[in-house]
Amino acid sequence: MADFSSSVSGIEKLNNSNYNNWSTRIQYYLLGQDLWDIVGGSNTTPPTNDSKLRKWNIKSGKALYVLAVIVEDELLQHIKSAKTPKEAWDNLATLFARTNNAKLQCLENELLSISQQNMTVSQYFSKVKSICEEISKLDPENAISETRMRRIIIHGLRPECNGIVTATRGWANEPTLTELENILANQEALDKQISKVTIKEDESALFSNKRGFKGQNRNRAGARDGKPWKSHGEWQKQIEET
Known part of the structure; x- marks a missing residue:
């Protein structure tokens, strides 16, 4: 039983987003443990023969144990009242069929838009x-x-x-x-490179235009009574000469 419990503990637990993968894995696991026949196979109902019923109950207990320990706690409520492994399995299948349909519709709508x-x-x-x-x-x-x-x-x-x-x-x-x-x-990468080059060229042209505009303003500000604009050094020299 210890080996059986340890092998079950290594299986990923069922949560709200992994049902499809989980159901596939657990089905293979139950097949390997010779338990699938009473979960989803041909032996899902208790036999009437006492000797067979005893064996069926043992297998049923193991299968229910497996299903109980490999679901997250919030999902345990959906199977804890099940009388047989098949009932527990079907409860989970029904639950996630509804959940999946709602999620599927949302994904389809998202894809369309x-x-x-x-x-x-x-x-x-x-x-x-x-x-x-x-x-x-x-x-x-x-x-x-x-x-x-x-x-x-x-x-x-x-x-x-x-x-x-x-x-x-x-x-x-x-x-x-x-x-x-x-x-x-x-x-897309090429377009970005071209865009960066174009922006730099535009910035360079704008900077040149600003420099030219400032030079023109300086000429206008320096000219008085029709006299040309003089630099600071030229004005200083003229003052010293006078």
């Missing part, structure tokens, strides 16, 4: 991929394909990216999603 806006290309691609992966985990039978993901990403790109996307459609082999991300990210 997503756009790049102020995100970088890498941030935007990562965001869309993350949402698609979550949806695929919650609904494996309707996993989002790369083709659909590509359409979603392209639809939400900023307008300045449309030219590059259109150009790639004329290629003999259309780029993969990863290749498209690299192309757009490289163009």
Whole structure:
């Protein structure tokens, strides 16, 4: 029993966000312990034969123990009143089916309205991929394909990216999603470099214009009665001579 308990303790506990992975792992674990038949197999109801019932009760106790110790405390209330392992398992499946449906709807809505806006290309691609992966985990039978993901990403790109996307459609082999991300990210980096150079040139031109403007003002301020502007040294020399 000690070995059995220690092996169970190494399994990640069920929480509000890992049901799909957890249910897969625990199913394999129960199969390995010869307990799955009374949880989700062909032996889920107690037998009428006394000798078989005794064995079934032993296995049932082990299976219920496993399910009880590998769920977080806040989820224990959903299985503590279950009379059989199957009832406990079904309670959890029903609970997370409802939870997953609500979460799935939120993710689908987010995906329909997503756009790049102020995100970088890498941030935007990562965001869309993350949402698609979550949806695929919650609904494996309707996993989002790369083709659909590509359409979603392209639809939400900023307008300045449309030219590059259109150009790639004329290629003999259309780029993969990863290749498209690299192309757009490289163009984004190039645009930033060009923008920095343009800003520096504009600042340099503005600085030159200001210097010229100050020089003109000095000439105007120094001229009196039609006389040209003189430097401080020239005025000093004139005073000494007089």
